[in-house]
Amino acid sequence: MNRLLLNPLLALFLPIASTAAQGAFKPDKLPETWPEAGKTKKAAKKPGATKDTAALRKLLGDASVTLVRAGKLFLPGKLGKTPRIVDGKKSWLAYRAGGVVGLFAAPDQPLEIAANEVKAKMLDFSDKPDSFAGPGLCDADSRWFVASDAGDLSVGAKGQLEIWQEGWKDLVLKSGITTVFVPAGGAVGTSGPGVLVKLDPEKGATQLGRPGASYYQLERLATRSTNLTRGAVVKSLRKALEGAKNYKKADEKWKKDFEAYQKKRKDFLAHYKKNPLKAGEEVKAAPARPTRRGRGRGRIPRTKEELEKMLERVPPAMRDRIRKQMEARMKAAADKAKADAAKAPKKTGDKAKPDDKKKAPPRPKYPKKPKHDRTKEALLRILDGKTVLRIEAHRAAEIKAVTKLALEFKLPRIVLVGATEAFKAADELRKAGALVVITPQTLPRQGMDTLEEHFAANAAKLAAAGVPVAFGSRGKEQGAMLSLYAARSVAHGMPEAQALQALTQNAIDAAGTSKVDTGMVVFSANPLSPTAHVLCLIRGSQVVRLQGDK
């Protein structure tokens, strides 16, 4: 059905179910789904006094809501709003099964509300001064549940994960990571979509709905390739995207041909209904177009100039030998033509054929249906912006080539993984509205001049330049250390709110499905500090309270 979408412009007005509202793509203006990272807008109102007490009263009556108060509260920036860390004393953080509802100022005087009316759950950790509450963290590039010899997940990770693998519980209990994104990946070309997996200490790991980001693997050019050739890395992607467009065009063309065919078919039958064939006669099939075979090679030139023109292409040493052969052939052809002309009877010019034969329409030819192609379907979803295009690129030249391609094809959402030299292409990335997933595990390849403590400085510079950043562990156990590595970017100048945003909302956006509930986690300290451990987990309406770190 989605192949019926006409041109991208129309796509703007058709409500696309699965993604957030698609702002018209203007290269300079950031697409709406990516928060305005880096440039922290001045908080207009007094911190904490965002919603008035009436809203708070309504929420108190709602059983599915959980209100949390702790030393510090973190509200991730969604749909362009900037992330904020707020002092917990003066406000409540409200959360419902779908996700964080918002921050509400704690009323100065206690609310008079009947005890039985209060159905929402209230969790007050503000007695612990350095406790910290915020959404669950998410690992943007994890290898959990990947079969040991996974090799490649190119049909997409959903069907291939060993969801019964154990050993991830301390990931959730110690470092508060409640969701991991397992990307697909494989040989060069389009791979299927990755999968977001929800981790729940009790209910185990469950895979979340229709997977989002589908992964494209650029060619692995030899490391010796120079900056010039590295731009060509994107050639195969460009060809694939154009192929997808032609696929859509061919599909639409087939529809039109099919309607024409049915019309022709109808009057073909009507004609023969009026004057049916006599026995033994058959409808002549439409004359087949002469095939191209045999026209190019061995053509005999008719005039002297054609012969000379053909001989130019012949190497000089053989020219006279070929000229003699050609002249002999020309003479033989001329004699044969003369003989045929003499033999053939003069064509009678009469038009006396019966009119119905002339009017008899030939049998219509059924237009060949283009073959169903799954990869092209996946690429069309990328062009429409329904799934995120996820590309691994490390060198500045490759990153620039990818961003140029994204602008050219108006891809609303691309994710770059690894991106060791991304800080060199920061403004191109911001223009293309890309999100960068930094994976500390991948060591810089030679030929790349990286900064001291490469991934932390890289993340800090990108955040400063306004490019949204997320962190991926690209491993299993290392996932628990992700918040420590994010803390290192804070040491390099990235504001703490940005680092937490990178660990929560940006990682979810990188997975391509923006409406995901990663639950709420209350830490004993700021999750970036190593002393933090999880005090309480809230997912949907179920609250898991943990006594210290088991």
Place this chain on the structure above:
Amino acid sequence: MVSRRIAFGLVVGGALALLAQSATAQNAAPNGLLIRAGKAWVAPGQALVRASLLVKNGKIVDAVARPTNDAKETFLDQADSVRDFGKNAVLTAGFVDVHTHAGSDGELAEPVESFTPELRASRAYDAWASAWKRITARGVTSAVLAPDDRNLAGGIAAFVDPGLAAGSDADNYFKMSLTGAALNRERRPTSLMGAADYLRERATELQNLAPAKMTPAQRALAAVIGGGQSVGIACSTVREIHAALDATTTYQLRTFLIHADEAEECLARIVGAKVPVVLRPLGLQSSRKQLRLPGVLQKAGVAFAFAGENDQDSGLPGLQTSLAIAVRQGITAADALASVTTRPAQIAGQSERVGTLFTGRDADILVWSGEPWDLRSRLLAVIRNGTILHENKQ
């Protein structure tokens, strides 16, 4: 005309003065440097709030906690220069890296002969290698350059101050290795059984041999047998750990294990032998077992320290990351700090010189922008023997 020449003179003079001044700052310790900071971890677990330290010709003279922020210290008169790092700066002792091969890779192993007890790592120490600069910039103020793991008996390690030439008394512990790297080579011994037999053979040679007639190799081995010089045995699998502990009991060695990756499986034997363990640094490439090991050792009461190894640029500061990951794994902050300062100093036998900020110790001080085990805090300055070696302005 004249003014230009004078101006020219002034400029040249100024540059020269500046040069001279920074040079002096480089090596001769200013007599009486006062350092003020928000907190000082004088020793793991012992903190002075609003601390100020007095450093004189390379040694720590006194450390005191100021009652209020701007109260004056008693010994203010003795200090002729004051450096105040602000109220949320934290001072700690310099990190001690007890097992590293930095700067002289490739020269620390004798490929032909497996048993070379007399080789001294101080000969292979290149004080001016660029690796040392990077290591000091990350907080390591004293290190032990140890022979490689590729020899059954690699030789004698050297205790050095990174960047300064090694003194004559640099010789430190004796390095042995029972790992696969030392054994599966085409020379004797090729297996653990062979190694035990080779050691027994060398030890029996010494029994009825007068020290005068001993060769340097035999003298080095004799110094170790009976518990004289401490021995660092590199081992990783359970069978290698058992072989190391067997050798310790048969020859009464004063041993500490290096790496001991599978220590968790033979924990009872290690606890029984009461030997400290030097662990690999924790970081991006650590496996699940390595991440779990510090917690296991601490619960069982085994003393452990983190080694820096050759700390190639893995994208994270070497020992500080081990500190942070250890704390994340549940080790108390004091214990983690001890594993990079006081315990390596004890293992290297230098605890009366480095590892803490007590009076009389070397003035190896690190200044942090926050708690050292929190990766959000940067290293503001590295002070060794009283001189500010490295300062990042950011």
Place this chain on the structure above:
Amino acid sequence: MMRITLLIAANAALVSLTPAQRVAEEITAIKAGTVWIGNGKTLKNAVILIKDGRIEKVGQGLEIPWNAKVLDAGKRWVMPAWVNAHTSGGMDQANENIQVTPYLTVLDSVDPSQAFFEASRRYGVGTLHVVPGNACAVGGRGMVVRPAGKTPEQMALVLRAGMKMSLQPKRGSSRSRHIAEIMKAFEDAKAHRAEWERKKKEFDEDKKNGATTKKEFEDKIDKLKQPLLDLLDRKTTAYLYIPRASDVPAALELVKTYRLSAVFVLGGDCYKAIDLLTAAHRQAIPLILGETLEITDKDPVTEEEKIVCPARILYDAGIPFALTATGSGGRGSRGRGASGGTHPAMAMPWWQVATCVRHGVPERAALEAFTTIPARILGLTKRVGQISEGLDANLQVLSAAPMEPECQVENLVVDGILIYDRKRDPRVSELTGQTTTGASKEQK
């Protein structure tokens, strides 16, 4: 009538066997110490009467006709011959290198003189479902054979049995491309039939409207695509080999999207996806276990190794399963790798039954896994798998009860013909030094 002629042909063929099988006598009555019927009941000192290769009567104290050819198994055990529901033995080349070859059949490649059939006789296997190997996406049609006969046609019980499919990707090609090829094959077959139907409809319209004078529609559906269409129309059953647990979801999805009638052949660690296997069982998909019945499973957290038996896990989940000997166990000894490689003993059904019992599966369930359950999977419950009236006389005589260490297969009777006698087995005498006449060789 047809039945008898087939029997006589088979009989004549059996007698003129290749030199290795010099044993072939007709048996019409068996005196047995104990008879394990197949539905859990056992009879003591029973008599089995056989007529025209079928079991006529089973009971205690039956009167044996005077001219009966009697096989005296007085103190011994008599059991139905084993039924092996899925094996690719007995062929020298079990795999094609093109991924999708539904039009092939094993009838052209089964070699009756293979050692595999001799071993099957020695181990008491009476019925084998031989199918192509695991390396092709759609391997081809299998057939049910008995391990005796000169030509594949004489060995055949069912000429066209299940269609073999496998989710095992060829080396180099990825798991996903493998599944995509299977889907593409099905889609092409469907498109081809849709095209054929469209042309037929248009031909009928032309005929009705006089636009053509041909009598009927000559185009035919491509014979190479017909087997796939039979699969889609559930006319043939797909025997789908699943190498790993993470392939079970893909297999279930394939069965659901194309509504196949399928049998799952489980590879090594499929037991890990036990909840998905219970779902498959609920959709009436029979499960067949491979030869790796003892797998060393390393706990990722504590790194402790424990031996896991998939049969026990399926039994605990209440799922009946069939056991198989895929014929690859016999070839040389294979080290017990971390995933529990198959030991040569696993090629013997009694050893697999013993392994299951050792891991806690009751003896009856383990014995049925090699007799009645595979017969039900192959749809031959009225021919093989039990000793009851009307079924084929496929029986094996054991020297002692299966639980005893001395238990050996003494005789094997298939269709009332004695085709194996341990005392006259050349391979056994070669391995134990006794000459074929029972005297021990070392006196030489």
Place this chain on the structure above:
Amino acid sequence: MRIALALLLLSSALAAQGDTLVLRGARVFTGQGDFQKGLVVIVKDGKIAAIGRDIPVPQGAKEVDCKDKWITPGFVDAMTALGLTSMNENEESNEVTPQVRAINAIDPEAQNFKRAVAGGVTTAYIMPGQMNVFGGLGVVYKTAGKSRVVREDAGVRMTLGQMPGSGNRSFRGFGGSPTSIYYRRPNNRMGTIWEVRRAFYDAMDVRETNLGPQLEPTAAQRVLISALDRKMKVRTTARHGQDIRTALRLAEEFGIAVILDDATEAYKTLDYVVAAGVPVVAGPPSVQAGFDGSTPHLDTLALLARAGVEVAISTAQRPDALPLVREAGFAVRGGMDRAAALAAVTSVPAKILGVDARVGSLDKGKDADIVLWSRHPLSPYSRAVRVWVDGVPVTKPSR
């Protein structure tokens, strides 16, 4: 979690050391003969306090109900590589290394120990691999429990056949660099025997010419001298028919106490083995592929037992062998009778290894290594329900 397990075992060992066990109601195989009904076994302080029909039961003893179960002494596997990295673990710098001791390279926590104990094997003889002419000294080692060593230096290994020569390169043209340590003798069977003779003659020279301190025998020669004085048994690996006869000839020539290991083709040279009266530690009968060119037979063990040879069954360091109890079952399938097969995995190997004073049978004062079976151990359906080593339960009760 693993430490908790280890501590648990430790603590249970200490606690259980004290309490006495009474095993009643099972059929008991004491080490010889057949299973007897009505025997009661009493275990105290890790030793068997008493065994008999109606014997006084000390009060306060923990009663273990063994109704319709089968009890046997812990099995003894007389030739294994448990705890070593592989069956070929050797000191390869030299072909003659009799002084090397296997105990220095054993990993007591290895997984194959756990697998062995779960199969009922409580004591195993561990010796170096087969790649040297003289492999080194083996050790009788318990597969579980706290004190593991039963007898050190219980025998020196001598390997005949192609294996010692298989790693060496004979001449430079073969691509081996002359400086490599593998460019050395022996390269075939004759070379191996030549190395054996040279080692023994050197040791005899040193033994005769007692020149005092100048010519101290090296550690290697000291081991060979004790072998020549028949104080040390020589475990000789001989699989091929001709290797078995060479081993017996060497035994006569040097007067050494030879034990034949793995003897795969013993059925070919049965008369020589019977005449020599040499004990045999036979290889696993279930394995069908021979080693070193030998061809196994199913009934070798039956023939040896019937001919009166002192034969034990072992897994012979083979990775593809089944657990020892299954190998005994396959021996019975090959024609060996049950009592001989059970003795071949309990009392006979204990006697061959010289540790029958402590293990191998259930008699008063011996170690309390006991295995409780769900059925007759040799039946293919049997399972080791509980295993005690030194009176301490070492396996979790299996499902």
